[in-house]
Structure formats: structure tokens, C-alpha cells
Amino acid sequence: MVAYLNMFPILLSIGKISIFSFGIFLSLSFLLGIFLVWRLSRAWELDEEKVLDLTLLSLLGGLVVSRIYFAVEHLQFFLEHHLAILAINKYPGFSFWGGVFGGILTLFLLVGRKKDNFLQALDIASVGVTGGLILANFGCFLGGCNIGITSNLFFAVNMMGVLGKRFPVQTLEALLLILAINKIWSMATHFHQRGKIFSVSLIYIAAIKLLMEPLKQNHDEGVLFSVLLLILGAYTFYKVTKRKLLLDLKEAVLFLYKLPTDSKTRNYTLDRLKKYWYNRRVVISWNLRNFKKILRRFNVRLSYKNNKQY
Numbered sequence: 001m002v003a004y005l006n007m008f009p010i011l012l013s014i015g016k017i018s019i020f021s022f023g024i025f026l027s028l029s030f031l032l033g034i035f036l037v038w039r040l041s042r043a044w045e046l047d048e049e050k051v052l053d054l055t056l057l058s059l060l061g062g063l064v065v066s067r068i069y070f071a072v073e074h075l076q077f078f079l080e081h082h083l084a085i086l087a088i089n090k091y092p093g094f095s096f097w098g099g100v101f102g103g104i105l106t107l108f109l110l111v112g113r114k115k116d117n118f119l120q121a122l123d124i125a126s127v128g129v130t131g132g133l134i135l136a137n138f139g140c141f142l143g144g145c146n147i148g149i150t151s152n153l154f155f156a157v158n159m160m161g162v163l164g165k166r167f168p169v170q171t172l173e174a175l176l177l178i179l180a181i182n183k184i185w186s187m188a189t190h191f192h193q194r195g196k197i198f199s200v201s202l203i204y205i206a207a208i209k210l211l212m213e214p215l216k217q218n219h220d221e222g223v224l225f226s227v228l229l230l231i232l233g234a235y236t237f238y239k240v241t242k243r244k245l246l247l248d249l250k251e252a253v254l255f256l257y258k259l260p261t262d263s264k265t266r267n268y269t270l271d272r273l274k275k276y277w278y279n280r281r282v283v284i285s286w287n288l289r290n291f292k293k294i295l296r297r298f299n300v301r302l303s304y305k306n307n308k309q310y
Contacts, residue, residue, distance in 0.1 A: 025139025030059060033132030036185075037124050043189055044124075051124060058107045058125060065102025069095035096133075096209075097225045103129070119195035119240070126201035127188055130181045133205070137174035146170055147217045162217075169215040173208060180204040195240035202233030 034055055041051040073095060107125060111118045140146045144160035148167035156165035184204065188197045206229035213222050238245050258265040 020143065022139045022143030022145065025135050025142065029132040029135035029139065032135055033059070033128035036131045036181075037128040040124050040127055040188055046124075054107065054110055054121060055125065055128060057110055058103045061106025062099040062103030063094070065105070066094040066096070066099030069098025069102075097222075100129075100229070119198065123188065123192075123194060123197035126198045127181070127184055130177060130184055130201050130205060134174045134177045134181065137170045137177065141168060141170035141174075148215050149217055166217070167215050169212050172215070173212045176208045176211070177205075180208065193240045195236055199233045199235075199237035199240065202229050203237065206230035206233060 034052065037055045038048060038052060041048050103125065104122070107121055108118060111121045137146075146169065147159050147162055148169035150156075150164045151167040152165070153167065155168065157168050159166045180201075184197060184201055187200060206226045209222060209226040210230070213226065216222070234245070237243075255265065259269065260266075
């Protein structure tokens with residue numbers, strides 16, 4: 001059953017019109033990104049209308065550059081199929097890196113050269129982009145883009161247009177991004193220096209991309225751009241937070257040295273992990289409770305408890 005979960009490049013057809021899964025999830029990813037940007041702009045008490053205008057224009061700029069970059073990468077195919085670059089649903093494919101740099105460039109042109117405004121805009125945009133990437137990856141999984149390497153694992157899947165079962169790298173990347181957005185959102189809703197959210201988002205995205213790169217069939221320039229993105233994120237982070245990289249590296253090395261030998265360090269680390277796990281459990285519990293409240297509003301009852309077996 002698992003091997004065929006990805007076999008839905010076309011969700012449904014209405015007459016001669018086909019609704020492609022990649023197009024649907026790409027649209028949903030935009031909506032999710034815009035929703036996160038809107039919620040964050042309200043939390044920061046910003047002009048929501050201006051923020052949404054900037055978001056839509058930046059998304060459009062990033063999307064155009066992303067598609068053009070993808071077409072250049074697959075120039076031979078698009079030269080043979082002249083209108084394929086416009087048929088996004090039928091011929092899915094975007095360059096993540098083209099989208100990132102295109103979006104940043106568009107935002108810079110719109111916001112202007114004032115440093116603080118630009119950094120704040122990047123903070124908000126990075127939250128929307130990270131959230132949107134989650135659904136975009138699920139769309140890639142269903143649509144058959146960013147295909148993984150061949151695999152014999154039990155959860156490997158058949159992908160459209162290629163032979164052999166493939167590692168579902170798109171789904172794994174989406175799950176890692178869910179963990180990333182959870183951490184980023186928590187930071188964004190608390191006090192921080194302008195530019196910090198943007199830098200942390202770049203670091204998380206670049207690290208995830210680097211981890212996933214060996215599991216993808218086509219590598220191209222992914223590793224190079226991931227490293228560049230990681231360097232840019234780290235540079236921005238230490239620039240805006242005024243922290244010292246060498247001091248952090250020294251403390252990290254000292255901590256790793258003490259961990260197996262010093263009982264106080266071990267106990268302190270275990271205590272921190274226990275507190276973190278407790279906080280995670282509380283958050284999950286509250287989310288489940290809120291989810292049940294929403295279900296009750298729609299007269300949905302979870303009846304798995306006290307079910308009698310006959």
C-alpha cells in the first residue's frame with residue numbers, strides 16, 4: 001500500500017481539465033506562508049495590509065525567478081517544449097535556490113535600502129517561506145519532483161517516470177521543516193534582534209537541505225548553495241546578535257569534552273533534556289485539547305474510548 005501512496009500526480013479530472021496535485025499543494029503552500037506572515041504581523045503590531053502586499057509581490061518575484069532558473073537548468077527539455085515553462089501543473093518543477101534569491105531580491109527592491117526595515121521584512125518572510133516549504137515538499141512527493149535515490153527500505157515508494165523504488169526524501173524533508181518552523185515560530189513570538197529570525201531560518205533550511213542532499217537522485221549545485229546559505233545565515237546571526245563565533249565554538253568543544261567525564265555536566269544536561277521533554281509534552285497536550293474543542297464545534301466525537309468488543 002505504501003508503495004503507491006505517491007501515485008497521484010493528478011488528483012481529479014473534470015472533463016478535459018486535470019487538477020494536478022503539485023499545483024494544488026503549491027497553492028496551499030502559498031496560502032500557508034501568507035497566513036503565517038499575517039499572524040506574525042499581527043503579533044508584531046505591524047500594518048497587516050502593507051505586509052501582505054510585500055509578501056504577495058515577493059512570492060511572485062521568487063516564483064518567477066524560481067521557474068526561470070529551473071528552465072535554464074533543464075534547457076534542452078524546455079527548448080523542445082516551448083510552452084512547458086508556463087504549464088506548471090503539467091510540467092512541475094521549480095528551483096528552490098532560484099526562488100530564495102529571487103524572493104530576497106524582490107523584497108530588497110520593494111523595501112528599499114533602510115537596513116532595519118529590510119531585516120524585519122526578511123524575518124517575517126523567512127517564517128512564511130519555511131512554513132510554505134512543508135506543503136511544497138508534500139506536493140513534490142505526489143507530483144514526482146526532487147526524486148530520491150533508489151532504496152530497498154520498507155517505506156520506499158514508486159515514483160512517476162523513474163524505475164525502481166525511491167527513498168521518500170520529500171516527505172522526510174517536510175517533517176524536518178515542521179520541527180524547524182515550530183522552533184522558529186517560538187523565537188519569532190518572543191523578543192529578538194531584527195534579522196535573527198531570518199538568520200536562524202537560513203541555518204535550519206540549509207542544514208536540512210545538506211542532510212537531504214545525499215538522498216536525492218540529482219545533486220547539481222544543491223550542496224554548494226546549501227553551504228553558501230549556511231554561511232550567510234551564520235554570518236547574519238553573529239552580526240545581529242553581537243555574539244562571538246570563536247567563543248561559542250570554544251564553549252561547545254569544552255562541553256563535549258566534559259560531558260563524558262564530568263558528572264555535574266551530565267546531570268545538568270539530563271535535567272535540561274527532561275525540562276525540554278516536559279515542555280514539549282505540555283505543548284502537545286494543549287494542542288490536542290484545542291483540536292478536540294474544534295472537533296466538538298463541528299459535532300465530531302472521538303469514540304475510541306470505552307468501546308466494547310463483541
